[in-house]
Amino acid sequence: MSSKDSExxxxxxxxxxxxxxxxxxxxxxxxxxxxxxxxxxxxxxxxRLVFFGTPSEMLRYFAEAEHQHQFGAELGACPSCGTTRPEFIFDVLETPLRDLSGDVIYEENSRGQLVPSRRYSPEFWRDKYEAFRLIQDVKQVSLRQEPVAPLPAAPAERKRLPFRWHDQWTQFRTVLRRAFISKLRNRANLVITICVSPVLALLIATILRYSESGTYDFASAYHIPTFLFLGLIVAMFLGLTNSADDIIRDRAVLQRERNLDVRLSYYVIAKTLTLAVFALIQCVLFVLIGNYVLEIRAMFWIYLGIMFMTAMSGVSLGLLISSLVADPKTAANIVPLVLIPQIIMGGALIKYEDMNRNLALLYALSHWFSEHPSTEKSKKMESKLQVPFVCQFVAMRWSYDEMVLAQAKLNPLTHRQDRAQREIDRIVARHRQDPAESKRLEDLKETLALLSGIEAKSVGELDRYLGLVDQILDRKRPFDRALFKGAIGPITAEQIYVNQKVSDLISNAEMEQSDYRRGNRPNVFFGAQKHYFGIRISAFAFNTAVLIVSTFGLLALLHWILRKQLEVRRS
Structure with a gap:
């Protein structure tokens, strides 16, 4: 290539x-x-690093070095001596060693060839550059400590650079692609990440596949609540372990890109999205295998959504841990300190009614400030199913609450029953009913009675009957008993979709919440409604909001911590 082509x-x-x-x-x-x-x-x-800087600084540095070594003094007023040839640098670097007569001294290299001996070794040039750099750093500190001249009275406003969407998108896309490639590069770790979820699902579901009757069926399955809780623990665990050392590996990259004004928010978003993809894959595999083994039907998307939110809580906690420690082993040691409280205070391993009640802050304060607390009154007013205050900060408490409620209230049978009952209550509450509404009320009552004991010969036929019920509830057709004339058989909807252990948990919570002896309805564990400041909120909406807001809050805290760390290192 010619010199012009090189230019x-x-x-x-x-x-x-x-x-x-x-x-x-x-x-x-x-x-x-x-x-x-x-x-x-x-x-x-x-x-060995012997210089790093601009080309002009490099030429000046070696010109001064040559002059100093030849004459024993610094160069002074003429830094570069008019020297601009890059080859000059190598001439200085490999200055030959000469004897007293001025002849070059030769030595034998590793290949047996005679080459000129170097006057100064690579270690000499490395040490010289390190000393030079240290002196420059000291000079910079001295300049900073000198008094700064006052600013002019009317400083000119700095013109802000325009925000270029294309450049920002290119920057974000590059960071996101790098995050994905970084995860995919380690094939062994990738295989373990993907395989651990189905293995745990198969192990847990196989062990928990038990019914008191001896022959397994979902309705009498004893360990469905335990499976739901362990599934959430697995999601939290995988989220933590996938992210606990990610930022530790990227610290050098973060510092370099911060110096290049790469947006830190792009890094946090890209890292979160990458980990979210892997968490989603793991949750899909776990739910598919676990639900298949335990014969949990028509709950895939609901389970997946709640497990994924729990996994993202673990991801945000893991990234936060990774930002606070400097060693992967330390991060791995902290993971149990985060996970074990989630298990203990999640509400499954130790029931809240069996937990130390002084953990409930309001309960403890009321007893502290009460001079003569009434034990009988406290028993009436205090529900054992109320969640202790400290447990409110545990993500597992919200996700497990929502998971059990979803299984009890959003399964195909109970969801349709509740929907029919709500519409019946609305029609009855109006008091005045026209003939059309009266007919609608009768259809809904017939539908509700049908759902209470609907049967079929197979699961597919049962789903077909439930589809007809949906058409009735959607006002697409009136109720007709003839449509369900063949709805008899060995399979019932309750046997397929309703688990007795889960229903018992919800029934107990509803009784506690509707106890007439209390002036208000307390917020209890597994309660379908939450009451805050006189407002009634669906537990599904509230728990989902808590999980999402807490995850984004942790990510915002992560961004703030990283920004502060990089600012300190830059200064």
């Missing part, structure tokens, strides 16, 4: 070096091409 190539590369770091090696650059580099790094034998 054209360098011009193209300089044009590409926008918000990028481009490393270029070139053979025998001319003076003009050498000056086109923004920074130049010079490595001696063994990879």
């Amino acid at each position: 054209h190539v360098m011009e193209i590369i300089r044009g590409m070096a926008h918000n990028k770091i481009i490393v270029v090696t070139i053979h025998q650059p001319s003076s003009k091409i050498f000056q086109m580099f923004h920074k130049a790094m010079l490595l001696d034998k063994g990879g």
Whole structure:
């Protein structure tokens, strides 16, 4: 390649070096091409760094070094001595060793060839550069400590650079792609990440596949609440372990990109999205296998949504841990400290009614400030199913509450029963009914009675009957008993969709919440409604909001911590 072609190539590369770091090696650059580099790094034998800076600084540095070694003094007023040839640097670096007569002394290299002996070893140049850099750092500190001249009275406003959407999108896309590639690069870790979820699902579901009757069926399955809780624990665990060391590995990259003004928010978003994809895959595999083994039907998407929100809570906690420690082993040791409280205070391993009641802050304060607390009154007013205050900060408490409620209230049978009952209550509450509403009320009552004991010969036939019920509830057709004339058989909807252990948990919570002895309806564990400031909120909506807001809150805290850390290191 000619020298002119080399200049054209360098011009193209300089044009590409926008918000990028481009490393270029070139053979025998001319003076003009050498000056086109923004920074130049010079490595001696063994990879020893002997200079890093601009080309002009490098030429001046070695010119001063040559003059100092020849004359024993610094160069003074003429820093570069008019020297602009890049080859001059290597001449100084490999200055030959001479004897008293001025002849070059030769030595034998590793290949058995005679080569000129170097006057100064690579270690000498490395130590010299480190001393030079230390002196420069001291000078910078001295300049900072000098009094700064007062600013002019009317400083000119700094013109803000326009926000370029294309550049920002390119920057974000690059960061996101790098995050995905980083996860996919370690094949062994990738296989373990993908395989651990189905293995745990198969193990847990197989062990918990038990019914008191001896023959397994979903209605009498004893361990469905336990399976739901363990599934959430697995989601939290996988989210924590997938993210607990991610930022530790990227600290050098973060510092470098911060110096290049790469937006830190793009890094946090890209890292979160990457981990979210892997968490979603793991949750899908767990729910598919676990539901298949335990014969949990028509709950895939609901289970997946709640498990995924729990996994993202674990991801945000893991990233936060990774930002606060400097060693992967330390991060791995902290994971149990985060996970074990989730297990203990999640509401399944230790029931809240069996937990230390002084954990409930309001309960403890009321007893602290009450001079003569009435034990009988406290028993009447206090529900054992109320969640202790400290447990409100545990994500597992909200996700497990929502998971059990979803299984009890959103299964195909109970969901349709509740829907029919709500519409019946609305019609009855109006008191005045026209003939059409009276007919609608009768249809709904017939539908509700049908749902209470609907049967079929197979699961597919049962789903077909439930589809007809949906048409009645949607007002697409009136109720007709003839449509369900063949709805008899060995399979019932309750046997397929309703688990007795889950129903018992919900019934107990509803009785506690509707106890007439209390003036208000307390917020109890597994309660379908939450009451805050006189407002009634659906537990599904409230728990979902808590999980999402807490996850975004942790990610915002992560962004703030990283920004502060990078600002300290930059200064």
